[in-house]
Structure formats: structure tokens, C-alpha cells
Amino acid sequence: MARAAVPGRLNWRVARLAEVRDETPTARSLVLDVPGWPGHLPGQHVDVKLTAEDGYSAQRSYSLAAPADGDRVELTVQRVGDGEVSPYLTEVFSIGDPVELRGPIGGWFVWRDTAPEPVLLIAGGSGIVPLMAMIRARRAAGARTPFRLLYSVRTPAEVYYANELRQAALTGVEVSFVYTRQAPAGWPRPPKRIGVAEVNSAGWPAEFTPACFVCGPTGFVETAADILLALGHDPRRVKTERFGPTGV
Amino acid sequence: MGIVTPGFTGRRRGGDVRLPPGQYLEDGFPVLSAGPTPKVPLETWEFTITTEAGVKHSWSWAELKALPAQEPAVDIHCVTKWSKLGTRWRGVSLDTLMADVDTAADFVLVHCYDGYTTNLPLEDLLDGQAWIAFGYDGDELAPEHGGPARLLVPHLYFWKSAKWVYDIELTLTNEPGFWEASGYHDYGDPWREQRYQGD
Numbered sequence: 001m002a003r004a005a006v007p008g009r010l011n012w013r014v015a016r017l018a019e020v021r022d023e024t025p026t027a028r029s030l031v032l033d034v035p036g037w038p039g040h041l042p043g044q045h046v047d048v049k050l051t052a053e054d055g056y057s058a059q060r061s062y063s064l065a066a067p068a069d070g071d072r073v074e075l076t077v078q079r080v081g082d083g084e085v086s087p088y089l090t091e092v093f094s095i096g097d098p099v100e101l102r103g104p105i106g107g108w109f110v111w112r113d114t115a116p117e118p119v120l121l122i123a124g125g126s127g128i129v130p131l132m133a134m135i136r137a138r139r140a141a142g143a144r145t146p147f148r149l150l151y152s153v154r155t156p157a158e159v160y161y162a163n164e165l166r167q168a169a170l171t172g173v174e175v176s177f178v179y180t181r182q183a184p185a186g187w188p189r190p191p192k193r194i195g196v197a198e199v200n201s202a203g204w205p206a207e208f209t210p211a212c213f214v215c216g217p218t219g220f221v222e223t224a225a226d227i228l229l230a231l232g233h234d235p236r237r238v239k240t241e242r243f244g245p246t247g248v
Numbered sequence: 249m250g251i252v253t254p255g256f257t258g259r260r261r262g263g264d265v266r267l268p269p270g271q272y273l274e275d276g277f278p279v280l281s282a283g284p285t286p287k288v289p290l291e292t293w294e295f296t297i298t299t300e301a302g303v304k305h306s307w308s309w310a311e312l313k314a315l316p317a318q319e320p321a322v323d324i325h326c327v328t329k330w331s332k333l334g335t336r337w338r339g340v341s342l343d344t345l346m347a348d349v350d351t352a353a354d355f356v357l358v359h360c361y362d363g364y365t366t367n368l369p370l371e372d373l374l375d376g377q378a379w380i381a382f383g384y385d386g387d388e389l390a391p392e393h394g395g396p397a398r399l400l401v402p403h404l405y406f407w408k409s410a411k412w413v414y415d416i417e418l419t420l421t422n423e424p425g426f427w428e429a430s431g432y433h434d435y436g437d438p439w440r441e442q443r444y445q446g447d
Contacts, residue, residue, distance in 0.1 A: 009446025010431070014251055047329075047443075049270075051250040056258045059270040061328050084259045084272065092255045100250045105444065107430040108282050218279040222392055225284035235284045236363065242279045 012049065013037070015073065015101040017093055023160040026079045027126065028090040029065060031072060034101060039068035042133035043110035043213065043241075046073065046103030050085060060085045063130040063215075063241075064104065067137035073101070076160060078126040109213065109241045113141035117211050120203045121149040122224045124194075124216020128160050130241060131215055135168050144172060148210075150202040152178040152194050152220065176202035194220070199227045206232035215241040266323060267331050268438035274330035279392045282426070286362045286391075286412050293396055295380060296415045299351045307345070309396065312380065315340045320379060322402035324409070325438035337400055338383025342373040342416075345380065353418035357425060358399055361412040366425035367434070368401065368408055370418065377403055380413065405436035405443070 019031035044064055051057040066074040079090040093099070111119060111134040119138075121131040128151055138145060149168075153159050156179065169175045178198050179191045204210040212233060214224045221242045228238050267273060296306040307315075319338050325331045356373060358366050372378065381400040382389050389395035394411030401408050407427050428434050433442040441447055 050253045050256045
């Protein structure tokens with residue numbers, strides 16, 4: 001594994017909510033103003049710290065959903081029913097409210113718009129977020145790097161960024177979906193989980209030596225990464241970001 | 249105390265004083281790895297300790313399993329904020345593995361089957377603080393959690409407990425590993441919240 005450059009110290013900054021967009025009934029994008037934000041690469045994440053009146057605080061990590069844009073930073077937060085932080089961020093946190101934030105964090109799961117090789121993005125559920133930052137960075141840079149996205153969701157209603165992905169498909173990002181619980185009307189296949197056939201037909205041949213980014217729940221990432229290796233992809237070109245517990 | 253976020257109350261875990269700052273309690277066992285899970289066949293599996301003089305001490309799978317094992321029950325703390333309490337492991341103490349190793353090194357660089365590396369002071373691996381673990385919760389250690397064997401150093405953030413370990417390289421100088429070279433803290437003490445450089 002190659003190493004990334006050494007960044008400086010990460011200080012907490014005050015971020016204020018500037019804009020919200022609901023992506024699905026349970027996922028909300030938060031656009032934050034962070035004065036002095038140093039910029040970031042698509043795929044990186046931030047730590048968010050919330051502090052209650054009595055001083056109690058909680059921290060969580062969230063992927064950045066959009067490339068660097070001055071002092072603006074965008075996250076997409078999936079509400080977890082019994083969560084401590086995500087229900088607050090998606091239901092209570094209001095325009096103008098402050099949180100503390102620091103980053104960017106992580107120098108491995110990143111895409112640089114100068115990288116010439118084709119890109120394969122494989123997302124499971126809310127794992128789309130850092131991959132969307134890469135798609136948006138490609139557009140912002142006017143890059144013509146060949147991109148393919150394979151996006152596994154339970155139902156059509158749970159697709160994040162649906163309109164924007166349709167637009168991306170017009171500008172050289174090939175988007176394929178896998179529906180695991182309920183497919184749209186007229187979809188040619190019954191719902192099923194991601195398998196060799198999906199990765200083989202929606203991905204790039206291994207001999208194209210694509211950069212592969214896989215993000216999603218643990219079981220999904222294990223499956224997708226194993227399939228990529230079975231199809232001959234070099235493990236050093238398969239970067240992963242996993243979230244959530246295993247059943248173990 | 250930081251700035252107050254209006255309307256945030258949080259959900260306190262009453263009386264639970266065992267969590268380091270900024271951590272929350274997790275009952276599952278999240279997986280964090282930078283790449284695919286390597287499949288390491290036990291027939292060719294090997295664990296080595298390499299001294300600063302280049303002397304290699306090596307153990308096959310059968311040789312490792314023949315050593316006296318311990319069953320530490322420890323709390324683990326991931327830099328991504330989750331902590332899991334009272335996890336039960338089975339493995340061989342580094343004290344046992346280092347017993348016949350002659351070294352003047354102060355540091356180690358740990359190497360893994362997937363290319364991952366992490367650095368620690370040697371003293372953090374000794375005196376009952378670290379194990380080469382191959383069992384978890386009464387079972388074999390699952391591949392996604394580092395099986396067949398991983399380093400277990402529970403008093404530091406869990407990225408130091410390298411999965412799929414194959415070599416501990418003893419070094420005279422401190423050489424940053426994979427995450428340490430990418431902005432994460434060199435030492436990683438969860439109780440001092442040493443997540444990133446400068447913390």
C-alpha cells in the first residue's frame with residue numbers, strides 16, 4: 001500500500017448549517033459553512049462533535065458528499081432509528097445552528113482528478129456518499145475519466161441523488177443499479193443481492209486496471225471486494241470503506 | 249467544553265466510566281480495513297519477528313498454536329469512535345514470542361499480509377499488553393476481523409491491532425505505518441484521545 005502525504009494538525013472548527021436537502025425520507029444532505037476550511041479530496045471524511053447544554057458531547061465520523069468548494073462542506077446523513085446523533089442531525093439541526101467539525105481525514109480512500117485510469121465505484125446503500133463526492137469532483141474538474149457506478153439499494157425509494165445520477169449518466173458516468181428488496185416496475189430481474197454477474201457486466205475488465213472504490217455495510221463490501229478479486233482485479237487497486245457491525 | 253449545539257441532548261450511558269473521551273458504546277463488532285480481506289491459507293501461514301540485525305524468528309501455524317495461549321478479556325477502542333467492552337480473545341502473548349529474541353530496538357513496525365503496516369513502541373507490546381490473537385469469543389478469528397491471526401494491543405486505538413499480521417520488525421527508529429503516515433496519531437492512546445497528529 002502506498003502512503004499519503006502528511007497533513008498538519010486537525011483543529012476543531014465551528015460549522016453552521018447553511019442548507020438542507022432531503023435525499024430520501026430518512027437521509028438528509030447538510031451543507032455547512034466552515035470558515036477557514038482547508039479543502040479536501042473526494043472520499044475523505046470529517047469528525048463532527050455535538051455538545052449539549054450540560055457539556056455532554058458525542059462525536060461521529062461522516063463522509064464528505066461533495067468536493068471542496070471554498071468554505072462549504074456537504075455531508076449526507078442516514079437516520080439510524082436508535083441512533084444518538086443521526087436523528088438529531090436529520091430532524092432537529094436547523095439552518096444557522098453550529099456544530100464542531102474537524103478534518104479532512106483519511107488519505108487512502110480518495111480519488112484524484114489527475115488519475116488517468118478508469119474508475120469503478122461500487123456502493124451499498126448509504127455507501128454512495130463518498131463515491132458521489134468522486135462523481136461530483138469529476139464533473140467539477142471537467143474530467144473525462146471513464147467512470148462506472150454500480151449502486152446496490154434495497155428499493156428505488158432509497159436511492160440518494162437520483163436526479164443528479166441521471167444527469168451524470170449523460171456525461172460519461174455509467175450508472176447501474178442492483179435492487180435487493182424491491183425493484184422498480186418493469187425491471188427485468190427480480191430483486192437480488194450483488195453477485196459476480198452484476199460486477200462483471202457493470203464493472204470494468206480487470207485488464208483495464210481500473211481504480212476500484214467499494215463502500216457500504218461490512219457484508220456488502222466483503223462480498224463486492226471478494227468478487228473483484230475473483231474477477232482478477234489487483235487487491236492493491238481495490239480500496240474499501242466499511243461501516244456497521246458484522247453479525248459476529 | 250465546546251460550543252453548544254442547540255437542541256442536542258444526547259443519550260448518556262449512566263455511570264459507565266470505562267469509555268475514553270469521544271467514544272460511544274457498540275454492541276456489534278464493526279469492521280474497518282482499507283482493502284479486500286486477504287485469504288491466508290494456514291499451510292503456508294507464517295509469523296515472524298525480525299530483529300534490527302536481520303535475525304528472523306519464525307513460527308508456522310502449528311508452532312504458534314502449540315505455544316501456551318492466554319484468553320484476555322479486554323475493552324477495545326476504534327478511532328472511528330466505537331468502543332466494545334469485555335471482548336474475549338485467545339492468543340499467544342508477545343512476552344512468550346519475544347522471550348528468545350535478542351534486541352536493542354525501541355520500536356516495531358508491524359507488517360501484514362495485505363501490505364498494511366503500523367508502528368508502536370516495543371514496550372507497548374510487552375508485559376502482558378499484547379497478543380497474537382487467533383480466537384475471538386470462543387471461535388476462530390473470522391477473516392474480516394483479521395483471521396487467521398492479528399495483533400491485539402487493546403490499550404491503544406484499534407488500528408494498532410493490525411489484522412492479518414505476518415511480521416513484527418524491530419527497529420531502532422520510529423517509522424510511521426500506513427495510517428500514521430496519513431495523519432493519524434503516532435501513538436494512539438484512546439484515554440488521551442490521540443486520534444490524529446497533534447492531538
